[in-house]
Amino acid sequence: MYTSEQWLTSLISETPQEGFELTMTLSHRGVKSTQSVPEVLHRLRADYANDANGLTTASQVIAINLL
Amino acid sequence: MYTSEQWLTSLISETPQEGFELTMTLSHRGVKSTQSVPEVLHRLRADYANDANGLTTASQVIAINLL
Amino acid sequence: MYTSEQWLTSLISETPQEGFELTMTLSHRGVKSTQSVPEVLHRLRADYANDANGLTTASQVIAINLL
Amino acid sequence: MYTSEQWLTSLISETPQEGFELTMTLSHRGVKSTQSVPEVLHRLRADYANDANGLTTASQVIAINLL
Amino acid sequence: MYTSEQWLTSLISETPQEGFELTMTLSHRGVKSTQSVPEVLHRLRADYANDANGLTTASQVIAINLL
Amino acid sequence: MYTSEQWLTSLISETPQEGFELTMTLSHRGVKSTQSVPEVLHRLRADYANDANGLTTASQVIAINLL
Numbered sequence: 001m002y003t004s005e006q007w008l009t010s011l012i013s014e015t016p017q018e019g020f021e022l023t024m025t026l027s028h029r030g031v032k033s034t035q036s037v038p039e040v041l042h043r044l045r046a047d048y049a050n051d052a053n054g055l056t057t058a059s060q061v062i063a064i065n066l067l
Numbered sequence: 068m069y070t071s072e073q074w075l076t077s078l079i080s081e082t083p084q085e086g087f088e089l090t091m092t093l094s095h096r097g098v099k100s101t102q103s104v105p106e107v108l109h110r111l112r113a114d115y116a117n118d119a120n121g122l123t124t125a126s127q128v129i130a131i132n133l134l
Numbered sequence: 135m136y137t138s139e140q141w142l143t144s145l146i147s148e149t150p151q152e153g154f155e156l157t158m159t160l161s162h163r164g165v166k167s168t169q170s171v172p173e174v175l176h177r178l179r180a181d182y183a184n185d186a187n188g189l190t191t192a193s194q195v196i197a198i199n200l201l
Numbered sequence: 202m203y204t205s206e207q208w209l210t211s212l213i214s215e216t217p218q219e220g221f222e223l224t225m226t227l228s229h230r231g232v233k234s235t236q237s238v239p240e241v242l243h244r245l246r247a248d249y250a251n252d253a254n255g256l257t258t259a260s261q262v263i264a265i266n267l268l
Numbered sequence: 269m270y271t272s273e274q275w276l277t278s279l280i281s282e283t284p285q286e287g288f289e290l291t292m293t294l295s296h297r298g299v300k301s302t303q304s305v306p307e308v309l310h311r312l313r314a315d316y317a318n319d320a321n322g323l324t325t326a327s328q329v330i331a332i333n334l335l
Numbered sequence: 336m337y338t339s340e341q342w343l344t345s346l347i348s349e350t351p352q353e354g355f356e357l358t359m360t361l362s363h364r365g366v367k368s369t370q371s372v373p374e375v376l377h378r379l380r381a382d383y384a385n386d387a388n389g390l391t392t393a394s395q396v397i398a399i400n401l402l
Contacts, residue, residue, distance in 0.1 A: 002091070008084040017343040020361070024337070024368050026087070026133070030126030033091050035116045047119035049370045052382035056392045057123045059365030063399040064130040066361070069158070075151040093154070093200070097193030100158050102183040114186035124190040131197040136225070142218040160221070160267065164260030167225050169250040181253035191257045198264040203292070209285040227288070227334070231327030234292050236317040248320035258324040265331040270359070276352040294355070294401070298394030301359050303384045315387035325391045332398040 002033075023065035030061065069100075090132035097128065136167075157199035164195065203234075224266035231262065270301075291333035298329065337368075358400035365396065 007029065013019040035041055048054025074096065080086040102108055115121025141163065147153040169175055182188025208230065214220040236242055249255025275297065281287040303309055316322025342364065348354040370376055383389025 002088055006084065008087055009082075011083045011086075015344075016346045017341065019346075020343055020364065021337055026130065027126050029087065030129040031122045033129065034122055034125040040117060044117070044119045044122055048123055050375060050379070051119065052379045052386065052389050053392065054119050054123060055366045055369055055379055056383055056389065056396060057120065057127070058369040059362050060392070060396045060399060061123060061127045061130050062365040062368065063361065063396050064127060065133065066400065067134055067402055069155055073151065075154055076149075078150045078153075093197065094193050096154065097196040098189045100196065101189055101192040107184060111184070111186045111189055115190055118186065121186055121190060124187065124194070128190060128194045128197050131194060132200065134201055136222055140218065142221055143216075145217045145220075160264065161260050163221065164263040165256045167263065168256055168259040174251060178251070178253045178256055182257055185253065188253050188257060191254065191261070195257060195261045195264050198261060199267065201268055203289055207285065209288055210283075212284045212287075227331065228327050230288065231330040232323045234330065235323055235326040241318060245318070245320045245323055249324055252320065255320055255324065258321065258328070262324060262328045262331050265328060266334065268335055270356055274352065276355055277350075279351045279354075294398065295394050297355065298397040299390045301397065302390055302393040308385060312385070312387045312390055316391055319387065322387055322391065325388065325395070329391060329395045329398050332395060333401065335402055 020062075020066065023062045026065045027058065027061040087129070087133065090129045093132045094125065094128045154196075154200065157196045160199045161192065161195040221263070221267065224263045227266045228259065228262040288330070288334065291330045294333045295326065295329040355397075355401065358397045361400045362393065362396040 007025075011022070013022050031045075032041065035044065048058055074092075078089070080089050098112075099108065102111065115125055141159075145156070147156050165179075166175065169178065182192055208226075212223070214223050232246075233242065236245065249259055275293075279290070281290050299313075300309065303312065316326055342360075346357070348357050366380075367376065370379065383393055
């Protein structure tokens, strides 16, 4: 849930691609803040990464974070 | 539903990570405003935290709150 | 559907929490404008308030209304 | 699909509630532009107006149109 | 996928209704850029135009394009 | 996941249609950043490109990236 680890120091990125990669990090952290158990995360990640709907929804979260 | 508890005093946060954590709070409160019974919340939270689709949708709500 | 009842006089709120509660009202009214029969609303509300996906989607609507 | 009927003359409304009602119109027109057969529309409207997920998604479309 | 056909020359429209119709075009092109085979498009369009969820999601895409 | 390949040099496009095509690229990269195995991507792409819901969701991701 809430973590003491300092993982997000800035929302500003040097290049568009760094910005895109920041949105990937934010999207992952959104998942990780809901499910923090690594084994479960790993298993569920395989679920959505191997499901058409899961892939489009994951891309949608990245698109929203890129706004 | 509507609560007398003062839980949201500001939408401004000191750091990006505090801002991300505020979006987690807002997302949870959105759920809690729809279902206020703790036992039901706890059971349903386990549902979406252990479902690939549930995790991506939860991350999506956090992303929208971060806009 | 369209109502003669004056329920929305302003989109401006005094405090962040009042703003959050306004988004709850807007979200409910969005549901009510689609289904105005109280008994049906009450029954369906129990459906989504007791379903993991229903809860995250409800929180998503609140997040969008908060933008 | 595309209609010669002039139904949208302005996106500006006099009051917040008129603005909310405009979003209801826009949401309906979005549905109608996809399915223009009245009988089918009427039948499918009953489907989503009597389904928990359908109601929250309809409220979500209204919320997006309100942005 | 990517087309040499010049179909989008401007995102500016003369009237609100033209703007709404532009969002319909953008939404269709978003579908067409994912599935370019006309027969398949035609068949799948009938699917979502005759499904309550399909209709609300289609209206949601139009609403997002109208932002 | 994160790639050393420089694929995104700018978010600014010369024409509206180039902008639309950039959103198609961003949407694809959002999928590819979640599933990088080409064979799996190819198989799942056929899934969502041949499913009504998949097509509307794909169009939705493009619309969000166009904002």
